[in-house]
Amino acid sequence: MAKTNRLARRAFGAVVVGAGLLASSVSFAQDLGNAGPIPDAMWAKMQGVSWHSDLPCPARDDLALLNVPYNGFDGLPREGQLIVATSVADEVLAIMADLKTSGFRIGLMRPVHEFLGDDGRSMAANNTSAFNCRFVGGTSRLSQHARGLAIDINPVQNPYVKGGYTSPDAGDAFDSSAERKATDAPGLVRAGDAVVSAFKARGWGWGGDWSSSKDYQHFSKNGN
Numbered sequence: 001m002a003k004t005n006r007l008a009r010r011a012f013g014a015v016v017v018g019a020g021l022l023a024s025s026v027s028f029a030q031d032l033g034n035a036g037p038i039p040d041a042m043w044a045k046m047q048g049v050s051w052h053s054d055l056p057c058p059a060r061d062d063l064a065l066l067n068v069p070y071n072g073f074d075g076l077p078r079e080g081q082l083i084v085a086t087s088v089a090d091e092v093l094a095i096m097a098d099l100k101t102s103g104f105r106i107g108l109m110r111p112v113h114e115f116l117g118d119d120g121r122s123m124a125a126n127n128t129s130a131f132n133c134r135f136v137g138g139t140s141r142l143s144q145h146a147r148g149l150a151i152d153i154n155p156v157q158n159p160y161v162k163g164g165y166t167s168p169d170a171g172d173a174f175d176s177s178a179e180r181k182a183t184d185a186p187g188l189v190r191a192g193d194a195v196v197s198a199f200k201a202r203g204w205g206w207g208g209d210w211s212s213s214k215d216y217q218h219f220s221k222n223g224n
């Protein structure tokens, strides 16, 4: 266990050094944020909330805490936190840096244990989040969020829509293609925009491309 932790720290160190080199060699380089192991206090808060010993959740060393620079809805720079799989930590930092450079705005970015691990509460707060060891809503199938391989962006402006059902409730204003075309509200994700392009450039899929339902907030490494 201790040996694994030391290895994980060394690997994370390389990510941060890489970002530092980029910043010093390219004058317009953005702050990429950073990735590191999940601190003890946070790991303790996740237990039984967003991480469950009775589910096949990832090992602690397979998860990374990212400190992520982003633009708030007021246009001001902010820093949020995402928990993702260690295997995608550096590419998620690069994706989020692309979003910030594009001027895209994000409402809030906090780990879901701060919302009791409840996706409904997190979405209602318009929270952008990633890891949550939970089932796909209404099923007993583990979500890609449970592997730290999916990210939901601004759930209110980018709701989940299936038939007449929209989640979260506040997403009602943004759940038809006519409404999504007509609005200039910040934080919307649309086909072909900078957000979709940033994810697709790294091989991630978008829930807005699904046919039987639309999950406009959802991006995942395997497209599910």
Ligand SMILES: [Zn+2]
Pocket: 145, 150, 151, 152, 217, 218, 219
């Ligand atoms: Zn999702």
